[in-house]
Amino acid sequence: DLASSQQNHSLNIEKFDLVACCEQVSSHVKKLQSQSIVVHSEDGEIWMVADLTKIKQLLLILIDNALKYSSRSIEIHITKDSTNVVIKVKDFGIGIAEEEIQHVFERFYRVDTSRDRKTGGTGLGLPIAQSIVTEHDGTIHIESKEGVGTEVIVFLPIEQEKNLTK
Numbered sequence: 001d002l003a004s005s006q007q008n009h010s011l012n013i014e015k016f017d018l019v020a021c022c023e024q025v026s027s028h029v030k031k032l033q034s035q036s037i038v039v040h041s042e043d044g045e046i047w048m049v050a051d052l053t054k055i056k057q058l059l060l061i062l063i064d065n066a067l068k069y070s071s072r073s074i075e076i077h078i079t080k081d082s083t084n085v086v087i088k089v090k091d092f093g094i095g096i097a098e099e100e101i102q103h104v105f106e107r108f109y110r111v112d113t114s115r116d117r118k119t120g121g122t123g124l125g126l127p128i129a130q131s132i133v134t135e136h137d138g139t140i141h142i143e144s145k146e147g148v149g150t151e152v153i154v155f156l157p158i159e160q161e162k163n164l165t166k
């Protein structure tokens, strides 16, 4: 439809290696000394066709959250099937209560326990992450358990067929 094709026009599509992209974002993000970011991928390179700048922003939001709401190392798992790449960002931090999970994609929503944190955010990270995923015709969901940790799972089409600019 018109709305989604217009949205797609704002994508700047190119081919890139998602594993390298993930490692690049990981090396630039702020973390505690006790934390490292372990990237697991089924292949050394996983090529996809998407908006590189937006995928970097998506990864940054998810990695930043995983580090912010945990003091331990985090894991990123990248796989693919015949049509999608699958990105899982997993932490072993404070987790999100079951009744809060449905709200965290709302703009400016922050779980009670995060509101008074020094590392305060604005509550815009996940809504932006979701809009980037939606623009790419992908899906995002969260599995979390309070006190145990959180896993954000993103499916993205390997290839955006429209508007290949490079």
Ligand code: ATP
Residues within 6 Å of the ligand: 061, 065, 066, 069, 091, 093, 094, 095, 096, 104, 109, 110, 111, 112, 114, 120, 121, 122, 123, 124, 125, 126, 127, 150
């Ligand atoms: P920012 O806009 O800087 O990302 P934020 O982290 O508060 O700020 P969102 O990324 O939108 O905003 O996340 C919304 C809320 O969801 C957070 O305030 C936090 O309560 C919860 N949350 C998000 N990711 C995690 C996570 N990995 N572990 C625990 N809670 C999380």
